[in-house]
Amino acid sequence: MFVGIIYCLLTSLIREPQRRRFHAVMVGGAGAAYLSGGGFGVWELPAVALMTYVAYRGLDSWTFIGIGWLLHTAWDLVHHLKGNPILPFYHDSSMACALCDPVIALWCFRGGPSLIALVRGWFGPGRTTDHAHGGASATS
Template sequence: MTYLTPILVGVLYAAAMSLIREPHRRRFNAIMVAGAGAAYLSGGGFGGWEFLATAVITYVAYRGLESWTFIGIAWLLHTAWDLLHHFKGNPIIPFSHDSSLACAVCDPVIALWCLRGGPSLFGLVRGRSARTTNTADVTPPA
Protein backbone atom coordinates (compact mmCIF):
# COMPACT_ATOMS: atom_id res chain seq x y z
CA MET A 1 0.00 0.00 0.00
CA THR A 2 2.97 2.31 0.51
CA TYR A 3 3.41 2.43 -3.27
CA LEU A 4 0.01 1.54 -4.71
CA THR A 5 -2.00 4.26 -2.95
CA PRO A 6 0.27 7.14 -4.11
CA ILE A 7 0.14 5.81 -7.67
CA LEU A 8 -3.65 5.79 -7.49
CA VAL A 9 -3.62 9.32 -6.07
CA GLY A 10 -1.51 10.44 -9.05
CA VAL A 11 -3.95 8.85 -11.50
CA LEU A 12 -6.92 10.37 -9.65
CA TYR A 13 -5.21 13.76 -9.79
CA ALA A 14 -4.81 13.45 -13.57
CA ALA A 15 -8.45 12.33 -13.87
CA ALA A 16 -9.69 15.27 -11.81
CA MET A 17 -7.56 17.68 -13.83
CA SER A 18 -9.02 16.15 -17.00
CA LEU A 19 -12.31 17.81 -16.09
CA ILE A 20 -10.70 21.22 -16.71
CA ARG A 21 -10.59 22.29 -20.34
CA GLU A 22 -7.48 23.55 -22.07
CA PRO A 23 -5.75 25.99 -21.91
CA HIS A 24 -6.97 26.39 -18.33
CA ARG A 25 -5.85 22.85 -17.42
CA ARG A 26 -2.21 23.64 -18.19
CA ARG A 27 -2.25 26.96 -16.34
CA PHE A 28 -4.03 25.49 -13.33
CA ASN A 29 -1.44 22.70 -13.13
CA ALA A 30 1.39 25.22 -13.27
CA ILE A 31 -0.14 26.92 -10.22
CA MET A 32 -0.61 23.56 -8.46
CA VAL A 33 3.03 22.52 -8.85
CA ALA A 34 4.21 25.96 -7.75
CA GLY A 35 2.18 25.48 -4.57
CA ALA A 36 3.57 22.00 -4.10
CA GLY A 37 7.06 23.46 -4.40
CA ALA A 38 6.40 25.56 -1.30
CA ALA A 39 5.02 22.66 0.76
CA TYR A 40 8.20 22.14 2.77
CA LEU A 41 8.75 25.77 3.77
CA SER A 42 7.03 25.44 7.12
CA GLY A 43 9.11 22.40 8.10
CA GLY A 44 12.47 23.97 7.34
CA GLY A 45 14.29 20.64 7.24
CA PHE A 46 17.01 22.05 5.00
CA GLY A 47 17.11 25.60 6.33
CA GLY A 48 17.78 28.24 3.67
CA TRP A 49 17.92 25.59 0.98
CA GLU A 50 14.12 25.35 1.32
CA PHE A 51 13.85 28.86 -0.13
CA LEU A 52 16.16 28.03 -3.02
CA ALA A 53 14.24 24.85 -3.87
CA THR A 54 10.95 26.75 -3.70
CA ALA A 55 12.32 29.49 -5.94
CA VAL A 56 13.60 27.01 -8.54
CA ILE A 57 10.35 25.01 -8.61
CA THR A 58 8.32 28.23 -8.77
CA TYR A 59 10.37 29.50 -11.71
CA VAL A 60 10.00 26.21 -13.58
CA ALA A 61 6.26 26.23 -12.77
CA TYR A 62 6.04 29.78 -14.13
CA ARG A 63 7.56 28.54 -17.39
CA GLY A 64 4.89 25.85 -17.23
CA LEU A 65 2.18 28.44 -17.75
CA GLU A 66 3.00 27.99 -21.44
CA SER A 67 4.55 24.51 -21.48
CA TRP A 68 3.46 21.12 -20.20
CA THR A 69 7.10 20.02 -20.36
CA PHE A 70 8.10 22.56 -17.71
CA ILE A 71 5.21 21.47 -15.49
CA GLY A 72 6.44 17.87 -15.75
CA ILE A 73 9.98 18.99 -14.92
CA ALA A 74 8.70 20.93 -11.89
CA TRP A 75 6.92 17.79 -10.60
CA LEU A 76 10.17 15.83 -11.03
CA LEU A 77 12.10 18.51 -9.13
CA HIS A 78 9.52 18.22 -6.36
CA THR A 79 10.02 14.45 -6.42
CA ALA A 80 13.75 14.92 -5.81
CA TRP A 81 13.00 17.26 -2.90
CA ASP A 82 10.53 14.69 -1.51
CA LEU A 83 13.23 12.03 -1.58
CA LEU A 84 15.77 14.26 0.16
CA HIS A 85 13.24 14.98 2.90
CA HIS A 86 12.35 11.31 3.23
CA PHE A 87 15.99 10.23 3.61
CA LYS A 88 16.67 13.05 6.07
CA GLY A 89 13.66 12.02 8.16
CA ASN A 90 11.89 15.35 7.77
CA PRO A 91 8.58 14.37 6.10
CA ILE A 92 6.13 16.73 4.43
CA ILE A 93 3.53 15.75 7.06
CA PRO A 94 5.40 15.73 10.38
CA PHE A 95 3.26 13.04 12.03
CA SER A 96 3.35 10.71 8.99
CA HIS A 97 6.86 9.27 8.62
CA ASP A 98 6.45 8.02 5.03
CA SER A 99 4.49 11.01 3.68
CA SER A 100 7.45 12.34 1.67
CA LEU A 101 8.08 8.89 0.25
CA ALA A 102 4.42 8.65 -0.77
CA CYS A 103 4.69 12.07 -2.39
CA ALA A 104 7.84 10.94 -4.20
CA VAL A 105 5.89 7.99 -5.65
CA CYS A 106 2.83 10.07 -6.59
CA ASP A 107 4.62 13.03 -8.20
CA PRO A 108 6.30 11.13 -11.06
CA VAL A 109 2.90 9.73 -12.06
CA ILE A 110 1.65 13.31 -12.38
CA ALA A 111 4.91 14.32 -14.11
CA LEU A 112 4.52 11.59 -16.74
CA TRP A 113 0.97 12.74 -17.45
CA CYS A 114 2.24 16.32 -17.79
CA LEU A 115 5.15 15.31 -20.02
CA ARG A 116 2.57 13.66 -22.32
CA GLY A 117 0.89 17.06 -22.62
CA GLY A 118 -1.67 16.66 -19.82
CA PRO A 119 -4.25 14.92 -22.00
CA SER A 120 -7.78 14.34 -20.80
CA LEU A 121 -7.83 10.79 -19.43
CA PHE A 122 -11.51 10.61 -20.31
CA GLY A 123 -10.71 11.60 -23.89
CA LEU A 124 -8.05 8.91 -24.08
CA VAL A 125 -10.50 6.26 -22.87
CA ARG A 126 -13.22 7.49 -25.25
CA GLY A 127 -10.72 7.65 -28.13
CA ARG A 128 -9.53 4.10 -27.47
CA SER A 129 -13.05 2.70 -27.34
CA ALA A 130 -13.98 4.62 -30.49
CA ARG A 131 -10.96 3.21 -32.32
CA THR A 132 -11.89 -0.30 -31.24
CA THR A 133 -15.45 0.17 -32.50
CA ASN A 134 -14.31 1.68 -35.80
CA THR A 135 -11.78 -1.09 -36.38
CA ALA A 136 -14.45 -3.76 -35.93
CA ASP A 137 -16.62 -2.09 -38.58
CA VAL A 138 -13.92 -2.14 -41.25
CA THR A 139 -14.15 -5.04 -43.66
CA PRO A 140 -10.87 -6.53 -44.80
CA PRO A 141 -9.90 -6.06 -48.46
CA ALA A 142 -10.77 -8.93 -50.79
Protein backbone atom coordinates in the same frame (compact mmCIF):
# COMPACT_ATOMS: atom_id res chain seq x y z
CA MET B 1 1.36 5.88 -8.05
CA PHE B 2 -2.39 5.21 -8.03
CA VAL B 3 -2.97 8.68 -6.55
CA GLY B 4 -1.03 10.22 -9.45
CA ILE B 5 -3.27 8.44 -11.97
CA ILE B 6 -6.42 9.58 -10.15
CA TYR B 7 -5.04 13.15 -9.99
CA CYS B 8 -4.40 13.17 -13.76
CA LEU B 9 -7.80 11.65 -14.42
CA LEU B 10 -9.64 14.22 -12.30
CA THR B 11 -7.75 17.19 -13.65
CA SER B 12 -8.53 15.95 -17.16
CA LEU B 13 -11.99 17.34 -16.47
CA ILE B 14 -10.49 20.83 -16.76
CA ARG B 15 -10.44 22.08 -20.35
CA GLU B 16 -7.34 23.44 -22.02
CA PRO B 17 -5.66 25.89 -21.70
CA GLN B 18 -6.94 26.19 -18.13
CA ARG B 19 -5.72 22.64 -17.37
CA ARG B 20 -2.10 23.61 -18.08
CA ARG B 21 -2.40 26.80 -16.04
CA PHE B 22 -3.98 24.90 -13.15
CA HIS B 23 -1.07 22.43 -13.18
CA ALA B 24 1.44 25.28 -13.25
CA VAL B 25 -0.15 26.70 -10.10
CA MET B 26 -0.20 23.25 -8.48
CA VAL B 27 3.48 22.62 -9.17
CA GLY B 28 4.28 26.07 -7.75
CA GLY B 29 2.35 25.20 -4.60
CA ALA B 30 4.10 21.84 -4.37
CA GLY B 31 7.39 23.70 -4.47
CA ALA B 32 6.45 25.62 -1.36
CA ALA B 33 5.01 22.64 0.51
CA TYR B 34 8.11 22.05 2.63
CA LEU B 35 8.76 25.70 3.41
CA SER B 36 6.97 25.77 6.75
CA GLY B 37 8.74 22.60 7.94
CA GLY B 38 12.14 24.13 7.34
CA GLY B 39 13.86 20.73 7.32
CA PHE B 40 16.80 22.12 5.38
CA GLY B 41 16.84 25.59 6.83
CA VAL B 42 17.85 28.32 4.42
CA TRP B 43 18.15 25.77 1.57
CA GLU B 44 14.38 25.61 1.45
CA LEU B 45 14.39 29.14 -0.02
CA PRO B 46 16.38 28.45 -3.21
CA ALA B 47 14.27 25.32 -3.75
CA VAL B 48 11.10 27.41 -3.57
CA ALA B 49 12.62 30.04 -5.88
CA LEU B 50 13.54 27.39 -8.46
CA MET B 51 10.09 25.80 -8.29
CA THR B 52 8.46 29.22 -8.63
CA TYR B 53 10.47 29.89 -11.79
CA VAL B 54 9.62 26.46 -13.21
CA ALA B 55 5.93 26.95 -12.36
CA TYR B 56 5.94 30.35 -14.07
CA ARG B 57 7.45 28.81 -17.21
CA GLY B 58 4.85 26.06 -16.88
CA LEU B 59 2.08 28.56 -17.55
CA ASP B 60 3.04 28.13 -21.21
CA SER B 61 4.78 24.74 -21.20
CA TRP B 62 3.76 21.24 -20.16
CA THR B 63 7.46 20.32 -20.27
CA PHE B 64 8.27 22.78 -17.50
CA ILE B 65 5.38 21.45 -15.42
CA GLY B 66 6.80 17.94 -15.84
CA ILE B 67 10.24 19.20 -14.81
CA GLY B 68 8.65 20.80 -11.76
CA TRP B 69 7.07 17.51 -10.68
CA LEU B 70 10.41 15.74 -11.07
CA LEU B 71 12.15 18.43 -9.03
CA HIS B 72 9.50 18.00 -6.37
CA THR B 73 10.11 14.24 -6.46
CA ALA B 74 13.79 14.82 -5.72
CA TRP B 75 12.92 17.19 -2.86
CA ASP B 76 10.47 14.57 -1.51
CA LEU B 77 13.20 11.93 -1.48
CA VAL B 78 15.69 14.20 0.27
CA HIS B 79 13.12 15.07 2.94
CA HIS B 80 12.16 11.42 3.36
CA LEU B 81 15.80 10.39 3.86
CA LYS B 82 16.28 13.17 6.41
CA GLY B 83 13.14 12.11 8.27
CA ASN B 84 11.32 15.39 7.71
CA PRO B 85 8.08 14.36 5.96
CA ILE B 86 5.75 16.71 4.10
CA LEU B 87 2.96 15.71 6.53
CA PRO B 88 4.43 15.53 10.03
CA PHE B 89 1.69 13.18 11.22
CA TYR B 90 2.39 10.63 8.43
CA HIS B 91 6.02 9.50 8.49
CA ASP B 92 6.09 8.10 4.94
CA SER B 93 4.19 10.96 3.30
CA SER B 94 7.25 12.28 1.45
CA MET B 95 7.99 8.84 0.03
CA ALA B 96 4.36 8.45 -1.00
CA CYS B 97 4.56 11.82 -2.73
CA ALA B 98 7.82 10.78 -4.41
CA LEU B 99 6.05 7.75 -5.89
CA CYS B 100 3.07 9.80 -7.08
CA ASP B 101 4.82 12.82 -8.62
CA PRO B 102 6.72 11.03 -11.43
CA VAL B 103 3.42 9.63 -12.71
CA ILE B 104 2.10 13.17 -12.98
CA ALA B 105 5.39 14.30 -14.56
CA LEU B 106 5.19 11.63 -17.28
CA TRP B 107 1.63 12.67 -18.06
CA CYS B 108 2.76 16.30 -18.28
CA PHE B 109 5.62 15.38 -20.63
CA ARG B 110 2.94 13.88 -22.88
CA GLY B 111 1.25 17.30 -22.97
CA GLY B 112 -1.33 16.64 -20.24
CA PRO B 113 -3.85 14.96 -22.53
CA SER B 114 -7.39 14.42 -21.35
CA LEU B 115 -7.54 10.94 -19.89
CA ILE B 116 -11.33 11.24 -19.93
CA ALA B 117 -11.25 11.62 -23.74
CA LEU B 118 -8.84 8.69 -23.98
CA VAL B 119 -11.12 6.40 -21.98
CA ARG B 120 -14.14 7.56 -23.97
CA GLY B 121 -12.23 6.72 -27.16
CA TRP B 122 -11.63 3.19 -25.91
CA PHE B 123 -15.22 2.56 -24.90
CA GLY B 124 -17.16 5.12 -26.91
CA PRO B 125 -19.49 4.75 -29.89
CA GLY B 126 -18.32 2.42 -32.61
CA ARG B 127 -16.66 -0.02 -30.20
CA THR B 128 -18.15 -3.28 -29.00
CA THR B 129 -16.80 -6.32 -27.28
CA ASP B 130 -16.44 -9.29 -29.56
CA HIS B 131 -17.01 -12.13 -27.11
CA ALA B 132 -16.37 -14.80 -29.74
CA HIS B 133 -12.79 -13.59 -30.25
CA GLY B 134 -12.18 -12.37 -26.69
CA GLY B 135 -11.43 -8.76 -27.56
CA ALA B 136 -12.77 -5.45 -28.76
CA SER B 137 -13.50 -4.79 -32.37
CA ALA B 138 -14.69 -1.83 -34.40
CA THR B 139 -18.26 -2.10 -35.62
CA SER B 140 -18.12 0.59 -38.28
